[in-house]
Amino acid sequence: MERLLRPKEACQLLGISYSTLLRWIREGKIRVVTTEGGKYRIPYSEVKKYLERREETRAVIYARVSSADQREDLERQINYLMNYATAKGYKVVEVLKDIASGLNTQRKGLLKLFKLVEGKNIDVVLITYKDRFTRFGFEYLEEFFSTIGVRIEVILGEEPKEATQELVEDLISIINSFAGKIYGMRSHKKSVFIQGVKKLMGELSGKDSEVKG
Numbered sequence: 001m002e003r004l005l006r007p008k009e010a011c012q013l014l015g016i017s018y019s020t021l022l023r024w025i026r027e028g029k030i031r032v033v034t035t036e037g038g039k040y041r042i043p044y045s046e047v048k049k050y051l052e053r054r055e056e057t058r059a060v061i062y063a064r065v066s067s068a069d070q071r072e073d074l075e076r077q078i079n080y081l082m083n084y085a086t087a088k089g090y091k092v093v094e095v096l097k098d099i100a101s102g103l104n105t106q107r108k109g110l111l112k113l114f115k116l117v118e119g120k121n122i123d124v125v126l127i128t129y130k131d132r133f134t135r136f137g138f139e140y141l142e143e144f145f146s147t148i149g150v151r152i153e154v155i156l157g158e159e160p161k162e163a164t165q166e167l168v169e170d171l172i173s174i175i176n177s178f179a180g181k182i183y184g185m186r187s188h189k190k191s192v193f194i195q196g197v198k199k200l201m202g203e204l205s206g207k208d209s210e211v212k213g
Contacts, residue, residue, distance in 0.1 A: 004033065004041035013047050015124070017146035058122045059090035062113055064098045064132045074099070081126045084155055093122060102135035117150050125152045 005013070010030075011021050021042075024030045030050065032040045063077035074097055085092050094116065096109035110133075116122050125145065130138045133152070142152050 003044040004035075005044055005047060006041065010042040010047055014050060015151040016149065017143060019143070020146050020149070023147070057088070057090045057124055058093045059085050059124045059126055060113060060116060060122045061085065061092055061095045061126050062097070062109065062133060063095075063128070064100065064102065064107070064109070066099070066101050068099055070099075077128050077132065080128060081155065085126060090124065090126075102131055102133075117145055117148055120148060120150075122150055125150065127152065127154055128156045130154055 007018060007021055011018055014021070016024075021030070025032055025040075030042065030046050032042055032046075034040050061078060061081040063074055063081065065071070065074045065077075078095060078097065082092065082095075094112075096113055098104075098107040098109040100107045113125065117125075125133075127133045134141060145152055
């Protein structure tokens with residue numbers, strides 16, 4: 001008797017989201033069967049057939065740092081991801097990198113990645129940490145990519161807690177933008193407010209160091 005998969009199991013094997021699986025079922029891209037209890041299951045043969053059609057996984061490596069003096073870290077990210085891709089048997093079709101804030105949505109590498117995804121020219125995006133891809137809204141991008149059949153593989157999960165400097169800079173950038181809208185970009189009140197935030201962040205960082213010490 002053929003093995004029948006639960007939707008969650010099928011999604012994991014295919015590397016797609018649940019919403020994408022439902023869309024494939026509606027489009028007739030994948031066949032399902034209904035059990036006596038009224039639940040639907042996916043025959044393993046359907047999943048196997050799809051995986052066999054994907055002769056090779058086309059991968060894009062994406063790496064990012066916030067400033068030019070972090071180029072060594074940028075290369076470390078790329079080398080790590082290249083080794084990972086080789087170990088997984090992926091075909092690397094593009095290596096994209098940016099030197100910019102994770103808040104910057106106009107990064108050249110990121111925009112090129114969007115075009116590759118929209119053109120369905122890749123199967124997977126490899127990144128070291130979620131924050132290398134975007135500071136906020138990672139889940140939205142992950143879902144958008146998934147609807148096109150592209151998955152994001154985060155190799156190292158969350159960034160280490162000690163990597164706080166870039167996060168502090170991004171936080172100050174956000175506060176600076178909001179303060180400018182409230183007080184005016186050149187307002188003295190805005191300058192005083194921002195300096196106060198920077199002082200507070202410095203004090204908090206100092207306390208964290210004392211706790212660790």
